[in-house]
Every structure is written in C-alpha cells, then in structure tokens.
Amino acid sequence: MSTPESNREFMNIVVVGHVDHGKSTVVGRLLADTGSLPEGKLEAVREFCRRNARPFEYAFLLDALKDEQAQGITIDSARCFFKTAARDYLIIDAPGHVEFLKNMVSGAARAEAALLVIDAHEGIRENSRRHATMLAMLGVRQLVVLVNKMDLVGYDLDVFARISAEYEEFLHKVGLTAAAFVPIAAREGVNLTTRADWYTGQTVLERLDAFPMEPSPVAKPFRLPLQDVYKFTARGDDRRILVGTVETGTLRPGDDVVFLPSGKRTRVRSIESFHHAAPLLAQAGEAQGFTMTEELYVRPGELMCRADQSPPHVGTRFRASVFWMGKAPLLPDKPYKLKLAAARVPVRLAEIISVMDASDLSLSGIRTQVDRHEVAECIFETSRPVAFDLAADMQATGRFVLVDHYEIAGGGIVLATSDDDTQTTLADHVARREASWEGGAVALSEREGRNGHRAKLVVFVGEDDARLGEVGRALERRLFDGGFASYYLGLANLERGLDAEVLDTFEVREGRLRRLGELARILTDSGQIVVTTVSDTEQADLETLRALNAPQEILTIRLDTGPRDRCAGLETTLRLAASATTDILVAEVWSELGRSQILPEYAI
Amino acid sequence: MDSLSKLEAKSVHILREAYREFKSLCMLWSIGKDSTVMLWLARRAFFGHVPFPLVHVDTHYKIPEMIAYRDRLAREWHLDMIYGENADVLARKETFPDAAVDRLTCCRSLKRDALKHTLIGDWPRYRMDHTLGEYVPDSGGSGGCEPFTGVIVGVRADEEGSRSKERTFSSRDHENEWDVADQPPELWNQFKTDFAPGTHVRIHPLLDWTELNIWEYIEREGIPIVPLYFDDGSGQRYRSLGCWPCTNPVTSNARTVAEIIAELRSGCFAHVAERSGREQDKEDGGGLETLRREGYM
Numbered sequence: 001m002s003t004p005e006s007n008r009e010f011m012n013i014v015v016v017g018h019v020d021h022g023k024s025t026v027v028g029r030l031l032a033d034t035g036s037l038p039e040g041k042l043e044a045v046r047e048f049c050r051r052n053a054r055p056f057e058y059a060f061l062l063d064a065l066k067d068e069q070a071q072g073i074t075i076d077s078a079r080c081f082f083k084t085a086a087r088d089y090l091i092i093d094a095p096g097h098v099e100f101l102k103n104m105v106s107g108a109a110r111a112e113a114a115l116l117v118i119d120a121h122e123g124i125r126e127n128s129r130r131h132a133t134m135l136a137m138l139g140v141r142q143l144v145v146l147v148n149k150m151d152l153v154g155y156d157l158d159v160f161a162r163i164s165a166e167y168e169e170f171l172h173k174v175g176l177t178a179a180a181f182v183p184i185a186a187r188e189g190v191n192l193t194t195r196a197d198w199y200t201g202q203t204v205l206e207r208l209d210a211f212p213m214e215p216s217p218v219a220k221p222f223r224l225p226l227q228d229v230y231k232f233t234a235r236g237d238d239r240r241i242l243v244g245t246v247e248t249g250t251l252r253p254g255d256d257v258v259f260l261p262s263g264k265r266t267r268v269r270s271i272e273s274f275h276h277a278a279p280l281l282a283q284a285g286e287a288q289g290f291t292m293t294e295e296l297y298v299r300p301g302e303l304m305c306r307a308d309q310s311p312p313h314v315g316t317r318f319r320a321s322v323f324w325m326g327k328a329p330l331l332p333d334k335p336y337k338l339k340l341a342a343a344r345v346p347v348r349l350a351e352i353i354s355v356m357d358a359s360d361l362s363l364s365g366i367r368t369q370v371d372r373h374e375v376a377e378c379i380f381e382t383s384r385p386v387a388f389d390l391a392a393d394m395q396a397t398g399r400f401v402l403v404d405h406y407e408i409a410g411g412g413i414v415l416a417t418s419d420d421d422t423q424t425t426l427a428d429h430v431a432r433r434e435a436s437w438e439g440g441a442v443a444l445s446e447r448e449g450r451n452g453h454r455a456k457l458v459v460f461v462g463e464d465d466a467r468l469g470e471v472g473r474a475l476e477r478r479l480f481d482g483g484f485a486s487y488y489l490g491l492a493n494l495e496r497g498l499d500a501e502v503l504d505t506f507e508v509r510e511g512r513l514r515r516l517g518e519l520a521r522i523l524t525d526s527g528q529i530v531v532t533t534v535s536d537t538e539q540a541d542l543e544t545l546r547a548l549n550a551p552q553e554i555l556t557i558r559l560d561t562g563p564r565d566r567c568a569g570l571e572t573t574l575r576l577a578a579s580a581t582t583d584i585l586v587a588e589v590w591s592e593l594g595r596s597q598i599l600p601e602y603a604i
Numbered sequence: 605m606d607s608l609s610k611l612e613a614k615s616v617h618i619l620r621e622a623y624r625e626f627k628s629l630c631m632l633w634s635i636g637k638d639s640t641v642m643l644w645l646a647r648r649a650f651f652g653h654v655p656f657p658l659v660h661v662d663t664h665y666k667i668p669e670m671i672a673y674r675d676r677l678a679r680e681w682h683l684d685m686i687y688g689e690n691a692d693v694l695a696r697k698e699t700f701p702d703a704a705v706d707r708l709t710c711c712r713s714l715k716r717d718a719l720k721h722t723l724i725g726d727w728p729r730y731r732m733d734h735t736l737g738e739y740v741p742d743s744g745g746s747g748g749c750e751p752f753t754g755v756i757v758g759v760r761a762d763e764e765g766s767r768s769k770e771r772t773f774s775s776r777d778h779e780n781e782w783d784v785a786d787q788p789p790e791l792w793n794q795f796k797t798d799f800a801p802g803t804h805v806r807i808h809p810l811l812d813w814t815e816l817n818i819w820e821y822i823e824r825e826g827i828p829i830v831p832l833y834f835d836d837g838s839g840q841r842y843r844s845l846g847c848w849p850c851t852n853p854v855t856s857n858a859r860t861v862a863e864i865i866a867e868l869r870s871g872c873f874a875h876v877a878e879r880s881g882r883e884q885d886k887e888d889g890g891g892l893e894t895l896r897r898e899g900y901m
C-alpha cells in the first residue's frame with residue numbers, strides 16, 4: 001500500500017451511502033486505479049473468487065477481517081490510503097447498514113470531505129438521507145454525490161438529472177450543498193479516475209483534488225479546553241503546567257486569559273516544551289502547555305479564553321440538535337454525562353422540542369423520548385454551569401457527546417443558549433418540595449422561640465479540609481456550651497452512610513452535595529444551628545446548597561490559606577485567615593451570627 | 605502545521621486524555637520503533653516526565669541488543685520500568701522451536717498469557733529499582749500487584765488488516781476479549797473514557813501513523829532507536845522486531861534513519877507487508893488477529 005508523506009497535503013475522506021449502493025466498489029476502484037494496492041492483491045482476490053465460483057467483488061478486497069467476510073457487510077470504517085498528483089488521501093469506508101451507524105459516525109467525524117453514493121437504479125433510499133443529515137451535524141461540509149451504477153440505467157442522463165435534483169432539494173433542507181453530482185459506474189471504472197466520452201464534467205478524482213484544505217481556525221477567538229494541570233515534582237521540576245489542545249485562535253506569553261465557567265483570570269507566563277525551544281506562539285491544532293504568572297487553582301474541564309476576545313456562553317441550559325445512537329432511548333429526567341470540550345458535567349434532557357426522522361426529515365408529534373437513530377432538537381440542562389459556543393460560530397467548542405451508562409450514546413451541536421434561570425430543574429425541585437412539605441405538629445418558629453435563637457446552616461469552605469473540621473467543631477462546642485442547639489454534620493458520616501450505596505464515581509460529587517443540602521434542610525427545620533464543611537468547592541456548589549437549604553438561611557465562611565488558595569475567588573459571607581487561632585475564628589463567626597440576628601443580643 | 609506535527613499533536617492529546625481518565629495506567633513498550641516513538645511522545649506530552657510505568661513482556665527470545673537498549677533508556681530517561689514473563693513455560697522449555705509446539709502456540713504462552721497476567725498483576729513481575737540499577741520483584745512478587753485498567757499500546761492502522769479496525773480507546777472485557785463488531789462510537793476528539801468496573805481499556809495513540817511517518821518523526825526528533833533496524837554491514841536489517849527464532853531481516857543497505865526514509869519513499873517495500881519477516885503471522889491466515897481478539901496487543 002502506498003503511504004502518505006508528511007511533506008505533502010493530506011486529506012481524510014469518507015465514503016457513505018445506502019447499503020449495496022456501491023461504497024466498497026468506489027473505494028476498491030479508487031485504490032486499484034491509483035495503483036495503491038499491494039502487488040498481487042487484486043489478482044489473489046479474483047483468483048479466490050474464481051476458485052470458489054463467486055463473482056468478484058471489490059468489497060472482498062477491502063474485507064481484511066474474516067468476520068466481515070462471514071457476514072458479507074463492511075463492519076467498520078476500514079482505512080486505506082491513495083495518492084493523486086495533488087495530495088494524499090485516507091479513505092474511511094463507512095458501513096451503510098443502519099445497525100452500524102455509530103461506525104459510520106465515527107468515521108465521518110474525522111473526515112474533511114465526503115463522497116455520498118446513490119444507486120441510479122434503486123434511487124434515493126433511507127440511508128442516503130440519514131447519512132447526509134449526519135454529515136451536516138458532524139460538520140463535514142465538502143461533499144460530492146456519486147450517482148452510481150449508471151450502466152444499469154443504460155447511462156440515461158435523465159435518470160441522473162432526476163436523482164440529482166431530488167437529492168439536491170433534500171441536501172438543502174439539512175443545510176448542505178454538494179460541490180458536484182457525478183454520474184458513475186464504479187464497477188466499470190466510469191468517471192472515477194477517467195472520463196467517459198459522453199461526460200464533460202469533472203471526474204470524482206478531479207473533484208476531490210479541487211477541494212481546498214480546511215483552513216486552520218487561527219483567526220477565531222482563542223479557545224483551549226483545559227485538559228489537565230500538571231505538577232510533576234520529579235527531579236526538582238516545580239512548574240505548574242496547564243495543558244490542552246488549542247481548538248481555535250492564538251495565544252502568546254503575556255496575554256491575559258480568563259477561565260470559564262469559573263471566571264478566574266491570570267496572565268500567561270510561558271509556553272512549555274520538551275526537547276524543543278519554548279514556543280512564542282500557541283495556535284489552533286497544537287497540543288500545548290502553559291505556565292501562568294499566578295498559580296491560581298483551576299479545574300480541568302474549564303475553557304481557557306483570551307480576556308481581550310469575545311467570550312463563550314456560560315450557563316446551565318442550551319438548545320441543541322442531537323442524534324441518538326444508544327440502545328436505550330434518550331429520556332427526560334434521566335441523568336446523563338455531558339462531555340463538551342474538556343468539561344464533563346451531569347446533564348438532563350429538560351425538553352424535547354421536535355424529533356425528526358433523519359431518513360426523511362419528517363417531524364413526529366409530541367414525543368416523550370428520542371429513539372435510536374433519531375435526530376432531535378432538545379433543551380438540555382446541566383447541573384453546573386458550563387462554557388460553550390454555538391456550533392455555527394465555533395464548531396469545536398459547540399459540540400458535545402452524551403454518555404449513558406459508560407457508553408457514548410449521542411452526539412450533538414449547540415444551536416442556541418436557553419437562559420431561563422427560574423426554570424432550572426433545581427429551582428423546580430425545591431419549589432415542588434416546599435409546596436408539599438410535610439410539617440410536624442411543632443412549627444419551626446415554636447422551636448426557635450424555645451431555643452432562644454434562630455436556625456441556620458453554617459458552612460466552612462476552603463482547601464484545608466482538616467482545619468475546616470477543627471474550626472467547625474470548635475464552633476459547635478462553643479454554641480452548645482452557650483446553651484444553643486447546635487450540631488456538627490461530619491461529611492465522612494455522609495460518605496459512609498447516606499452515600500454508601502452510590503457507586504458511580506462521577507455522580508458521587510453531585511449526589512453528595514444534593515444529599516447534604518436535603519439533610520441540612522431537615523436539620524435546620526429542627527431548629528438547630530447546623531455546622532458543616534465543604535472542601536474543594538465551586539461557587540455553583542454553594543449556590544446548590546443555598547437553594548436546597550431554603551427557606552432556611554445559609555452562612556458561608558471561607559478559611560483562606562493565602563494567595564495560592566485554590567478556593568480564592570469564591571464569594572462567601574465571611575473570609576477569614578485559616579492561620580488565625582481557632583478562638584479568634586470562632587469569635588468572628590459568633591459575632592456574625594449576632595449581626596445577622598441568629599443569636600440573641602445578650603449572647604454577643 | 606505539517607502533517608507530522610498534526611499527528612504528534614493528536615497523539616499527545618490522546619496520551620493526556622488517557623492520563624486524565626485512568627488512575628491505573630501503563631504503556632506497553634516492545635522496544636520496537638513504534639512504541640519507542642510513543643514513549644517519546646509521552647515525554648513530549650508530559651514535559652520530559654513519563655508519569656506511568658512502562659511494561660515490557662520478556663519472552664527471553666528477544667534479540668539481546670533489545671534488552672540492553674531497553675535498560676539503558678530506562679536508566680537515562682528515569683523510566684518506571686516493569687517487565688513480566690511466562691516463567692512456567694520458559695522453565696519447562698515449551699517453546700518454539702525447542703519443543704514440539706508451533707509458533708502460534710509459543711506466541712500464545714510467551715506473549716498473550718504473559719501480557720495478560722502481567723497486566724492483571726497475578727504473576728510475578730519485575731520493576732527497575734533506580735537506586736540499585738537493577739530489577740527487583742514488584743510489590744511482593746507473586747500475586748497482589750496492582751492491576752492496570754488503562755493500557756497504552758502503539759499499534760498503527762496501516763500495519764495489517766485487523767489493526768485497521770481499532771478505536772482510539774477500545775475496551776476489553778473481563779476475559780480480555782475484543783468485540784470487533786460492536787464498538788462504541790468516537791466523535792471528534794471525544795473518546796470512550798467511561799468504563800464499567802472490571803473492564804480495561806486499550807489506548808492507541810498511534811493509530812493514524814504510517815511506517816514512513818514513524819521514521820520521519822524519529823529523524824525529526826533525533827529519537828535513539830535500537831540499532832537492529834540498520835544494516836550492520838551484512839546487507840540486511842530488521843524492519844519489524846520480535847523474537848529471534850521467528851523474525852527475519854530484510855535485504856537492505858540502509859545504515860541511518862535518513863537512508864531508511866529514502867528506502868521507504870523509493871517504494872521498494874511498497875508491496876511487501878511490514879511484518880512479512882514475522883513468521884507467526886503466516887501460520888493460520890490471520891494469526892495476529894486471532895491473538896489480538898484473545899487479548900494480545
């Protein structure tokens with residue numbers, strides 16, 4: 001097989017279309033006619049077919065796997081190279097059978113151009129349409145339509161014109177335009193690499209070579225999904241390096257950057273490299289690493305942007321178009337995991353706007369679920385804010401996958417924001433819960449009257465977990481000794497108790513926070529001052545706690561460990577130095593409780 | 605960006621993704637050119653560090669230069685080097701060609717079984733102790749070693765048929781088996797990174813590289829390569845490395861990386877499979893695929 005050379009242009013193409021319309025034949029023929037097959041391979045397969053009294057098929061040639069030959073269908077996207085005078089191509093031969101849609105999608109997602117094959121005799125079929133819909137969603141915009149098996153219709157150009165016109169109309173609906181329609185007979189090698197005398201247009205190969213290479217999106221605003229933060233201490237290395245692949249734009253040392261959704265800001269100090277000189281510019285397509293002038297704490301998953309450029313959207317709701325590949329349907333209110341750029345966030349389907357049959361684009365009526373192989377427009381809601389772009393503006397940071405029980409089950413593109421904060425499921429949940437709250441015989445106000453103080457949730461946050469616990473317990477002791485009803489809620493007890501049966505590690509953090517909030521709602525309803533701690537937290541977590549603990553109030557206190565504190569930037573009621581003595585810290589919280597009239601005046 | 609830089613960026617991204625998602629991760633290092641390029645890519649991705657162990661399956665039939673080279677780089681690059689073996693079969697000498705076993709059976713026990721148990725950690729394995737400069741039994745010897753749930757493997761799609769069907773992140777079930785027909789989708793650069801407990805994952809950062817890309821990158825980066833790939837004056841060199849009883853050199857006068865690249869570009873091997881010097885591939889129409897389905901790389 002020929003191999004691509006790194007000094008030549010290189011393009012990935014995908015061949016799609018309904019099963020049996022001739023994809024394998026097109027691929028086999030392209031390889032054979034460009035001299036890209038291993039020597040003797042074609043003859044060997046022909047010989048094999050002759051001996052077994054089977055008609056020769058190009059598909060056999062491509063079926064490197066025994067498995068496939070046994071089934072008689074191309075199972076996965078086999079990879080083959082061929083070259084022309086213009087450039088090298090890698091063909092991803094995508095299977096046409098609908099059962100293998102996820103293979104087709106995997107192949108096409110990598111492609112820069114597509115050949116879509118339609119059988120002239122059979123005409124446009126279900127997967128001819130479905131595949132085009134997928135190409136549009138996957139962002140493959142360069143397309144040539146091959147009307148194949150022209151020999152079966154006696155090379156009748158009227159048939160060709162009719163199919164072309166009908167299909168062009170369909171493409172228009174999904175937002176695609178074919179660069180050309182080419183009448184071919186793949187098996188006979190007509191109009192693939194050489195032109196038939198009755199045809200004046202470009203051959204398939206000429207049309208491919210005419211496609212421009214996709215320009216690298218350096219002119220767009222800078223986006224780097226933060227993949228990880230490294231601090232390898234081995235052999236005296238004290239660099240703290242933020243890594244990720246630049247999706248769009250450019251960045252230089254000295255540029256101010258902002259991380260979203262956290263909103264933290266800093267400045268780039270250097271671009272790091274191993275074995276090569278430190279680059280002075282990072283640009284789209286590169287996998288890079290940066291050090292910052294301040295060592296602020298950011299989590300993997302954030303989107304690093306330039307402070308001087310237009311920012312992405314940050315929110316918990318968006319409208320998207322999704323295609324579903326899961327065995328189980330996409331259901332509202334079932335937890336899924338959203339993977340968008342480097343972010344991984346729990347997500348729920350909040351609303352199905354419409355479901356479209358990808359094969360004919362017909363819309364179905366009101367639906368309560370999205371089934372396998374359907375395309376739908378939906379509203380999604382994440383449990384924490386995420387940063388994203390609209391796919392129409394910025395492809396790479398405007399698309400996502402949905403994970404259902406360990407499997408990638410859907411892919412989608414963001415169409416629009418849907419900011420409607422009062423409509424979030426959390427607010428809905430709290431409203432519903434409160435509306436049907438089952439009170440006891442004793443009202444909270446009665447308890448507060450007898451206790452001589454009001455109920456409150458006091459939350460210590462910060463990065464030093466042990467210190468938070470110390471101060472929290474000291475406050476509990478002081479309140480108790482002062483004659484007030486107080487309770488220290490140890491998170492470890494929650495982990496080993498209420499949270500014990502929760503196995504999915506991804507859900508644990510979200511779920512734990514939710515259970516903590518619900519428990520706080522109950523404990524504060526019993527009239528106590530509940531003291532607890534949350535380390536390693538984000539603003540959104542505190543908002544979740546505040547919402548769940550409502551209608552009771554929350555007091556948040558951050559114990560600051562210094563300028564490099566990972567929780568710097570959190571907005572809390574109080575900010576105190578973790579290094580102060582426990583007595584002083586407790587006294588500060590005590591007087592705040594007085595100021596906010598939780599404790600009676602005499603106590604202060 | 606030229607296509608070599610694009611390939612490099614993509615592989616670095618995949619390695620970082622693997623490191624982010626898998627707590628118990630290792631990289632298989634066969635000492636050959638591909639996995640050595642992969643090791644180099646890890647040093648690029650992690651800024652000179654390699655933050656996971658390298659695992660080598662020692663069949664004890666490897667050409668001796670390979671082991672010397674492995675240990676030299678392990679020391680120079682401060683690698684967390686682990687090797688495993690099928691001690692039983694080696695002790696009983698049930699290997700090709702000494703005993704009456706065919707090549708594939710030999711591969712099965714010396715490679716597939718040894719790899720499987722080295723990864724699970726239930727056979728003894730050995731770890732380089734950098735203060736002693738030699739290998740010591742890994743955490744207590746037999747049994748009780750940490751099992752690896754993420755395994756980085758340097759296969760390339762162009763190498764031979766079965767590998768062209770791989771995903772970048774590919775799961776293997778409890779039995780180490782690979783279901784070729786039912787693989788999860790991969791979209792853009794979102795890979796399957798969620799796995800049920802008990803399954804493990806193969807990660808393939810080199811899928812899109814070709815043999816020529818590998819050599820061009822070795823040249824560009826100046827990566828040290830085991831000398832067996834070069835003609836030592838005999839007019840022969842190895843194009844693919846394995847166990848000596850089953851690996852044949854090819855006829856070639858290439859003595860340097862540049863000469864190998866020129867040779868590949870000239871197309872003189874264009875119609876000869878890269879692994880054609882590997883006898884075990886020939887034994888049953890698809891020896892390698894059978895092995896792979898059963899869990900060998």
Ligand SMILES: Nc1nc2c(ncn2[C@@H]2O[C@H](COP(=O)(O)OP(=O)(O)O)[C@@H](O)[C@H]2O)c(=O)[nH]1
Pocket residue numbers: 017018019020021022023024025026057058059074096148149150151152184185186187188
């Ligand atoms: N008559 C005719 N048959 C063709 C042509 N191209 C492909 N075929 C046949 O159509 C069938 C399906 O082709 P194949 O390439 O396997 O389709 P795939 O399922 O899309 O990959 C095979 O029997 C081919 O030989 C053509 O140009 N003319």
